[in-house]
Amino acid sequence: MLSAETTARAEGDAPRTIRLHADDNVAIVVNAFGLPAGTVFPDGLTLREFVPQGHKVALADIPEGGHVRRYGEVVGIALRFIPEGSWVEESCVETPIAPALDALEKATRVPAALPPLDGYTFEGFRNPDGSVGTKNILAISTSVQCVTGTLDVAVKRIREELLPRFPNVDDVIGLTHAYGCGVAINAPEAGIPIRTLQSLARNPNFGGEVMVVGLGCEKLVSERLVPAGKGAAEDSVVRLQDERHEGFGSMIESIMAMAEARLAVLDQRRRETCPASELVVGLQCGGSDAFSGVTANPSLGFAADLLVRCGATVLFSEVTEVRDAIHLLTPRAATPEVADALIREMAWYDAYLEKGGADRRANPSPGNKKGGLNNIVEKALGSVAKSGTSAIAGVLSPGERVREKGLIFAATPASDFVCGTLQLASGITVQVFSTGRGTPYGLAQAPVIKVATRTELSQRWSDLIDLDAGRIATGQSTIEEMGWELFHLILDVASGRKRPWSDRWGLYNDLTLFNPAPIT
Known part of the structure; x- marks a missing residue:
């Protein structure tokens, strides 16, 4: 939380910093474009050198080997003496060791439930299975990449x-991907991409009208993507290799005929007033900077708490951006079993990275560092602010559909596109990014x-x-004010009353499956 001292300074163009915790020995520079050497702050701190916006300045001398603290946590080990007023930049800080997974507290500080919020609603599309969508889309699944071009034409x-x-x-969209053949379909980890595709088809925004376009010779047979209970799989699958198809035109006509029947059903859907408890909201961050854990992510966390109080489902994700803050999360798990599930996902990803000859330190991008994040520890501590303060009610492995209400950790890579795809598979109907x-x-x-996270970005990308x-x-x-504003915006967007800019422009990224299994 911002201190009263910080708020008092936030007027005009006076030099400003943000210190998040009383134990912190660094603060970040607030002023756009940074501050020059010689800048004197109201408390007497004087900059020894230029410090860019969002980057850290030492509030006291930090000895070589000393701890650099932000969020009240150790975010680095000083590789050399860092004098007070100096820029604490990447080259002078070593990444601390990640918390050991075998010594974590489990469900020892479970937050008490906040008072329920009643009476909040949105206008959504109720589905036969009881789920509620925020869009009304015909989504056409594919069982193999080979059919992507054909489906694009259709x-x-x-x-x-x-x-x-x-x-x-x-709208009508194709759920296209680069999977389905030339892969080790029976490898243990192949379950992740297959489960993801199966779950994607059942996203509440698609109304339960599943159809699949396949080739016919692929390893991932089309029938595996048709949910159980949808009747004969043949009624939901178009195979391009079927002998009934005489050329490309015949294939397109078959896809269009199946689509037309499903469009007729979806066209009967109407928005109706639904309690906010029916929302499934995904939280994600990308292009992060040092302000992410100060402004935007805490706002997302406050809104997440409001949604949980309404009885809704909120997913936060990104394993590598949780790993270094896991010691703050397992005590918040609703039960020891939920804490064990969190640890299980962290351990799986540790092993996955090790097998690839990498570790969590590969996560921060050059842009993250330019924005003031020295390493993955600092990034993770800001990332978990999205989770708010509620108890963690459940954990999902990659591609699993959500089962519980409340705050859920959905294990995903930190890649924006992979995380977004997996959150869709888990059932989100709105995402806040x-x-x-x-x-x-x-x-x-x-x-x-x-x-x-920054007003300068909001104005430049208005x-x-x-x-x-x-x-x-x-x-x-x-x-608190920003969290409430975001909460109301989520309800408006879910209701179709407001359209986010990405929808107004039609700016959409491709789906990207997470496939840790071998490619043959």
């Missing part, structure tokens, strides 16, 4: 020739609300950013 024609006849359907450096990321399958959390850093808003 989707273009469906949009032009069929969709105008079904005005209540938002925080960014400090900026990204035009978007999903066709669910609306994405983009939250900026037609890409939906909410400016940078107002917290300048003292114009509080985390």
